[in-house]
Amino acid sequence: MQEPTVKNAKIATNPASERILYVRLPCNPIFPIGVVYLADHVRKQFGEVTQRIFDMGTVPPLDFARGLDEAIDDFQPTLLVFSWRDIQIYAPVGGRGGNPLQNAFEFYYAKNPLVKLRGALGGLKMTLAYYGELWRNQRLIKRGLERAQRYHPQTRAIVGGGAVSVFYEQLGYMMPKGTIISVGEGEPLLEKLLRGEDFTDERCYIVGETSPRDRMIHEKPTNVEKTACDYDYIASIWSGFQYYLQDSDFYVGVQTKRGCPHNCCYCVYTVIEGKQVRVNPADEVVAEMRQLYDRGIRNFWFTDAQFIPARRYIQDATELLQKILDAGMNDIHWAAYIRADNLTPELCDLMVKTGMNYFEIGITSGSQELVRKMRMGYNLRVVLENCRDLKAAGYNDLVSVNYSFNVIDETYETIRQTIAYHRALEEIFGVDKVEPAIFFIGLQPHTHLETYAFQHNMLEPDYNPMSMMPWTARKLLWNPEPLGSFFGEVCLEAWRRHPNDFGRTVMAILEERLGRSSLEEALSAPLPAEKESKVFVGTSNRSL
Secondary structure (H helix, E strand, O other), rough: OOOHHHHHHOOOOOOOHOOOEEEEEEOOOOOOOOHHHHHHHHHOOOOEEEEEEEEEEHOOHHHHHHHHHHHHHHHHHOOEEEEEEOOOOOOOOOOEEEHHHHHHHHHOOOHHHHHHHHHHHHHHHHHHHHHHHHHHHHHHHHHHHHHHHHOOOOOOOOEEEEHHHHHHHHHHOOOOOEEHHHHHHHHOHHHHHHHHHOOOOOOEEEEEOOOOOOHHHHOOOOOOOHHHOOHHHHHHHHHHHHHHHOOOOOOOEOOOOOOOOOOOOOEEEEEEEEOOEEEEHHHHHHHHEEEEHHOOOOEEEOOOOOOOOOOOHHHHHHHHHHHHHHHHOOOOOEEEEHHHHHHOOHHHHHHOOEEEEEEEEEEOOHHHHHHHHHOOOOOOOHHHHHHHHHHOOOOOEEEEEEEOOOOOOOHHHHHHHHHHHHHHHHHOOOHHHHEEEOOOOOOOOOHHHHHHHHHHHOOOOOOOOOOOOOOHHHHHOOOOOOOOOHHHHHHHHHHHHHHHHHHHHHHHHHHHHHHHOOOOHHHOOOOOHHHHOOOOOOOOOOOO
């Protein structure tokens, strides 16, 4: 790695003269909690710094460039912080003008040439949109930096966010020289930069001057003490804040913890946020919610990787929900990703009383054998027992159950087990309340699944994870043979039958074709053979 010079490793600064403009690059209008928390943290550490937020998620596409120019001309920043949220497009939902999963499956698996052509045209349209968004964001970053430097020639740019944390190696080639690429949480980096301290030991690098350290994303994040976000201050620096308050159905994000201790084979959260779970004080979380509540917000999304990541955090969740109840916010609703194996009767009761009206379970498979192989850490039997407790507590709202078929060692028998398990969940909550979300994993770098693909010669170590070329995209949209074509046929039939109820229709077709196992078979996990137990031994030789 090239050693940074003192000039670039430290930025001598007078915080009182700094003007930070946070630019959330275009994406769906999801509450920009990362940018909000960054600005709040800087205010608490450096009260003299002047800040502003410009959220392009609320700007019409034709106004992106003009809006950015006006924001920079008006504020004249000395530091630009760009937040880039989305890149990878594999999902079973609409986006970029179409359904990427449907287009891909029509192109790869349809037997009717007209359907295959439709998939090819749809895929081409989304591929062009995908690369267009990459180039557009690249141009916006360059445009913003050059315009800001008209007013302050020493203006620097930091680029971070979810997309950057995953693809930080590849994005470095697209950014202007001198741009600081930030991985994971940005608070420690901003603190050191504003103090004029050497920041190169943080998870970052400087484009054209330093290189990312080997496996940098796996480095342990710096712990940051989190207090309630000051929304009076945020409202004063962000003119677009009101956009997220005007819709009564909108869910506003609140974070109760960072980090995830698990090793799920396809998930990158555990390396971005780190394995150490850092719980925010319950009083601070409630104080933050109260500020939003007093502004009319009644719907909250707990943005944690998992709301209850392990049994040791049950008490923290219980304390938080009890304090929400005690605060008198008894007309709210909230939702979250939840590991249902960590529920208790007391917690279930509090969830219902505090207004939980939606939650997601990412079990991936209803086969305990596959859950073990994918390092999910779930006990599916316990999940069922706890779901019964939740239903007994009075929960009558929607449950979304994420299934990712054909990840590792899927067979017709494990599919039958998943069907049996799903039907058991329907018996608990009701068919209309359990929504199966059918995913095919979009393989991401830095995950165990990537290592598995290298070990089994499914990917070359020098592949480009941002490529949308058909020969690469087919591997990254994880649906390998021998079952890939089978799932392709099933999904295509589901879209023909009931495109607006895709998940339930997939389950119905699978049961029609394969039947279902007994529930006990689904809940049993035979001990692995020696060769299976070593499926993830070793690491890739690719720089992560």
